Amino acid sequence: MDVEELLSALDPDQRQVAENLRGPLVVRAGAGTGKTRAITYRIAHGVLVGAYEPNRVLAVTFTSRAAGEMRSRLRDLGAHGVQAQTFHAAALRQLSYFWAHAVGGPMPQIQESKVGLVAQAAGQLGIGVDRTTIRDLAAEIEWSKVTLTGQENYVEKARATGREGVAGQTLESIGRLIAAYEEAKSARGVIDFEDILLILIGIMAERDDIARQIRHQYRYFVVDEYQDVSPLQQRLLDHWLGERRDLCVVGDVSQTIYSFTGATPSYLRDFRKRFKEASEIELVRDYRSTPQIVDAANRVIAPGRLEGAVKLQAQRPSGPAVAYHDYDDDDAEAKDIAKKILALQEQDVPLSEIAILVRTNSQSQAFETALGDAGIGFVMRGGERYFSRREVREAMVMMRSYARSGVESTMPEAVREIVTQLGWARKAPKNTGAQRERWEALNALVTLADDIAEVREADLAGFVAELEERASMQNAPTVEGVTISTLHAAKGLEWDAVFLAGMSEGLMPISLAETPEAVNEERRLLYVGITRAREHLFVSYARARSASGRGNRKRTRFLDGIWPETENISRATRNRRRAKDAALEFELNHPDDLRLLESLKAWRKAQSAEERKPAYLILVDRVLMNIAAAKPTTIHELGKVKGIGTMKLDQYGSAILQIVDAS
Known part of the structure; x- marks a missing residue:
């Protein structure tokens, strides 16, 4: 594949991302605009032209599923060897490698759940807890760690950010619980997931030799969903980068929905304040949703629009x-x-x-x-979880055995032969329940095998490897x-x-x-x-x-202003509005006013047909009457007409003024 063949699959904005191979670069990408496509093609382009060594690229995502999907896309584009990991997976890999050299001895066990330790710490402090309370307290401890809030300054920072005590506990009590939790963790000789990042940060800060090795290994960074980064993750990213600037971040402040966990859009929003030489590209072409859905999305977010947000097209x-x-x-x-x-x-x-x-x-x-x-x-x-289902585990065991047997058949045919032995048939069972769920799970393997065979050559052993990687990432195929x-x-x-x-x-x-x-x-x-x-x-x-x-x-x-006004209103309210509209129409007794009103209604009818949505969603009669009475001649005057909002002004302002001018 040559460069032009690769980049021809992108739109102009996506192509601009893919061609901008040196950072710093911030991509503000709205929902459905192909941001993952843009950054995977950017990496593939860099590998293809020799700008990147594949094993020196680290693409960071926020979920194991997203990381797995990115690795699969990169393989399809020929960019083998690029690391696509979550922050925790990448940090754990590095920490495991350097632990013996930096700390010595075996690496502590990772405590997957905080529940037991939180219960122990609460018991030591005499705090009564139930299962729900423990989860809430564990979440608050996690917040303190990802926001780099220690026990000594927890109360001050929590109060400053508007947090209140959880599970009936005061901020002071939670501060003491954080300290007791850390003591209980140390006594057991275990670490939690946040410690993976914290310890690696500490090692890189204290050991220049280890920091240099890590920075030599990874020279080019891409961070997806950057609006969801936490202070802890940003601190680690800073250490990975050192003094370098080869960083591409992608995100959308309008999709910040995890602030309660410690995520903050400020790093995305202020990227160019930190990297003044950074390039900035917006992806606004929405390929996912119809115009009707995009319009609803834009209108919902418009009243609370944030700095750095994009308007979808x-x-x-x-x-x-x-x-x-x-x-x-x-x-x-x-x-x-x-x-x-x-x-x-x-x-x-x-x-x-x-x-x-x-x-x-x-x-x-x-x-x-x-x-x-x-x-x-x-x-x-x-x-x-999909990969925990018995029939899926059995299928994977049989595939491994089949792959070692040396039997010659195409990968999709082999998959069909194996799952048939487990009860799959080409036609789905009519009944619902456990039998249908089992068929759906096996059929998802068949569909995945077909999908992979369409985009790249793969034998059964390769398909099993793909499944094992997906299982580790919990990147399950689609189930009906x-x-x-x-x-x-x-x-x-x-x-x-x-x-x-x-x-x-x-x-x-x-x-x-x-x-x-x-x-x-x-x-x-x-x-x-x-x-x-x-x-x-x-x-x-x-x-x-x-x-x-x-x-x-x-x-x-x-x-408000989006939900159709003719729905969900009482008969009395409708009657009052009709009376008000009739009174206004009576005031439009000049022939020119009435002709303008009819022209506006004719325009609305045509616009309704073009957009394939009810006329009242364009503008209601009452607003058209207000326009006919005011006869505005400029956008500023039209904006003063009652019922015309900013969105309507942007969409229809020019067309309305043309109609008024022609009347």
């Missing part, structure tokens, strides 16, 4: 209008969503391309019941079934059809979001949810929890 053809629904209660919402899923299935939308996204795990039960009653298979994001997921867990994923359910005040934003910063993060979370959808987006909420409950819920404030 839809690249896909027009699709269905975003659907907004309200229901009497949660069960009615879940049952109707199940019906809509069956309708989508009849339109040939695979179940694996449909997701129900909710704010909290507790909301999932109603949807599990409704989907089960409708005979619709589903998978819970965060449920049983509707996905039920929280909005946080859906980050980084996408589907053809998405149902955003339970979008009411108290859930979106969550009732715990009491500060302006917390509310803005909830707005960004809704933005992330919207941008998971490619073609179909359904947004809904229920007015009451149960059929016998009081219908006092209100839809989320984040959809």
Whole structure:
């Protein structure tokens, strides 16, 4: 593959990223704009032209799944040997190598869960805890470590950042717990995941010889999802870099949804303040979602737009209008969503391309019941891990044996032969339940084998190696079934059809979001949810929890001005608005005013047909009447017309002024 052949697969902005081989470089990439494509092609381009030695490139991601996907893409592009790791995996690899030389003796065991140590520390301090309390306290200890907040300054920093005591404990009590936790950890001779980064930072700070070796090994860095970096991760990145500037960071401040864990968008937002010579490229072409979905996403985030955020530009053809629904209660919402899923299935939308996204795990039960009653298979994001399933483990064992046997057959044929022995058939069983789940798990192996064979040559041994790597990264292949997921867990994923359910005040934003910063993060979370959808987006909420409950819920404030005004309003309110509109229309008694109003309505009708969405989503009658009465001649004057917001002004301002001018 030559350079032009490689880069011809990119759009102009992505190509600019791929051609900019020397850092520092900051890429501000909106949802669906192909950021992973851009940075993997950048690495492949650098390797192809000899600018990078593959084993000296370190691409850092935030999840094992993303790291696995990036390695797979790089292999497909011929960039073998490039390291794509999470911060923790890369740090652990380096720490394991240098431990004996820097510290001596065997490396301590890594404590995968803090729960036992937190319970022990709490007991020593006389703090009564249950399972939920322990999890909350463990999360607070983790926050203190990733924000580089020690026990001695925890109370001051926690108070300054607006944090309050958790699990009924004061900040002072939690400060003492942090110290007791560290003592309990030392007494057991173990370390936790944050210690991996902290210890490596300490070694690099104290041992120049080790720091030089690490910096010699890795010379070119790429960090994906940079808006989610924590102070601890940034400190390690600084040590990896030293005085060098070969750093490319990619992110989107509008997708910052993990501030509660210690992540901060400030490093992305202020990148050019630190690296004044840095190049900056924006990726704004959204290839994932239809114009209707992109418009909804832009409008949700616009009132809380942040410095460094990008406005998406839809690249896909027009699709269905975003659907907004309200229901009497949660069960009615879940049952109707199940019906809509069956309708989508009849339109040939695979179940694996449909997701129900909710704010909290507790909301999932109603949807599990409704989907089960409708005979619709589903998978819970965060449920049983794919590679832990018995049939998958058995298939991998048989594949290893088959690969050693020397039997000649293509990789996809061999995979089919093996999974057939485990109960797979070309046609899916009609019944749901365990048998269907087993078939879906095995069929995912068949599909993955076909997908890999399409893009590169691979034998069965290579396929097994791919599965083993995916298992270590928990990068599971797609399993057929509707996905039920929280909005946080859906980050980084996408589907053809998405149902955003339970979008009411108290859930979106969550009732715990009491500060302006917390509310803005909830707005960004809704933005992330919207941008998971490619073609179909359904947004809904229920007015009451149960059929016998009081219908006092209100839809989320984040959809003000977006949710269709003709829905979810009382008859009395509609009558008052009609009377007000009639009074205004009566005032437009001059023939020229009425002709202008009719011209505006004709324009709206044509615009509605072009955008394939209801006319009232363009501009409601009341606003058109206001325009006809005011007859503005400039954008400034039009902006003063009641009912015209910034988004409408940007979209339709020029066209409206032309109509007024021609009247």
